Amino acid sequence: MGDGDPAGVAITHAMASGMGGMRTSGDLVARMQMTRGMKIAEAKRYVANKLGVSVAELTDAAVMWEIRQNLGLGVVYSKRGLPKGMEAKHHIAQLLGIEINSLNRFRQRAG
Amino acid sequence: MDYSFKPAKAIVHEDTPIMEQAQLLMVAPVFYGAMPNLGLYTQPDGPVPNPADLLPKGRIKEARAAYEEAIEHAVKDIVYVASAFYEAGADGIDFDTVGASGDPDFKAALLATEILRKKYPDICIEMGMAGEFVLGMHGEITHDGVRLAGLYPHDQVKIAQKAGVTIFGPAITTATNKSIPWTLSRAITFTKACVEAAEIPVHADMGMGVGALPVCETPPPDVVSMVSKAMVELTRLDGL
Numbered sequence: 419m420g421d422g423d424p425a426g427v428a429i430t431h432a433m434a435s436g437m438g439g440m441r442t443s444g445d446l447v448a449r450m451q452m453t454r455g456m457k458i459a460e461a462k463r464y465v466a467n468k469l470g471v472s473v474a475e476l477t478d479a480a481v482m483w484e485i486r487q488n489l490g491l492g493v494v495y496s497k498r499g500l501p502k503g504m505e506a507k508h509h510i511a512q513l514l515g516i517e518i519n520s521l522n523r524f525r526q527r528a529g
Numbered sequence: 530m531d532y533s534f535k536p537a538k539a540i541v542h543e544d545t546p547i548m549e550q551a552q553l554l555m556v557a558p559v560f561y562g563a564m565p566n567l568g569l570y571t572q573p574d575g576p577v578p579n580p581a582d583l584l585p586k587g588r589i590k591e592a593r594a595a596y597e598e599a600i601e602h603a604v605k606d607i608v609y610v611a612s613a614f615y616e617a618g619a620d621g622i623d624f625d626t627v628g629a630s631g632d633p634d635f636k637a638a639l640l641a642t643e644i645l646r647k648k649y650p651d652i653c654i655e656m657g658m659a660g661e662f663v664l665g666m667h668g669e670i671t672h673d674g675v676r677l678a679g680l681y682p683h684d685q686v687k688i689a690q691k692a693g694v695t696i697f698g699p700a701i702t703t704a705t706n707k708s709i710p711w712t713l714s715r716a717i718t719f720t721k722a723c724v725e726a727a728e729i730p731v732h733a734d735m736g737m738g739v740g741a742l743p744v745c746e747t748p749p750p751d752v753v754s755m756v757s758k759a760m761v762e763l764t765r766l767d768g769l
Binding site: 427431433448452457461502503517518 | 552553554555556557558615616618619620621651652653695696728729730735736737742747748750753754755757758760761766767768769
């Protein structure tokens, strides 16, 4: 881990107080803040409920790796055949019951 | 390229395909962000007389008129660029360093937010501020009856959420002549009050020079990690 430029600061923040991003459920919790204006405690409870895990497990990379693979939510180091990009966002939108701007536009244009 | 909406407008047609490509590939949310940066609309960089030249000459009325004209230009550019990127699939728009040119800058961002919220009801707008105190460069600009000059984060967030902001970012300037514990205590005091007043998520600005991060090229990881953790644990905010 390095520090020394804005990217380095971001890495330190992520390690010190981040949820783990796509390694865990950080992107899912962020999407609830973005789309529903939920504060973080409510957003975590919502995502945990949808995934069927405890709030503590939301930041457990081992638990979330398995869940994300099983539900097709996208993982950082994706294996062959696992959903990526727009396909993973399709599953995220269905799971969380939210609208994703790029996904909606993709669907409209793809017919 | 300057990280501002005005220069971004000139190359928006080259940049939006990159956003479309990114959205096809990315799972994590991808925002587009830029600064309102009203300074770019003043002469010699822009069309409006420069208030920094007018104010020392005592031409206050003309300086205020120049700021008001700059607001109109900025709102048009912000709405144009933000609309283009949202229609290219962006998950949200980030207004960064809002208030860098004082109360007219904040006003432009609030007006643009209202227009974008009406145009795209589901859009996510994140508004990050330039400092803890809105400078009164104009001094008499109001929004919904509230004078913008002199607002601190706990009042800034109220007016931002009313305008349609989804996520608010208070920026507390680091005091470079004080210790990290001192400036961290100050940042936490302002941010905690902001979180308590907010009905929307609060993501504190914590890059170099704000949020108690030191102003240096290589911020020590022990300082950054301590500040990061303290801000989360003590203010109960929603993100950084």
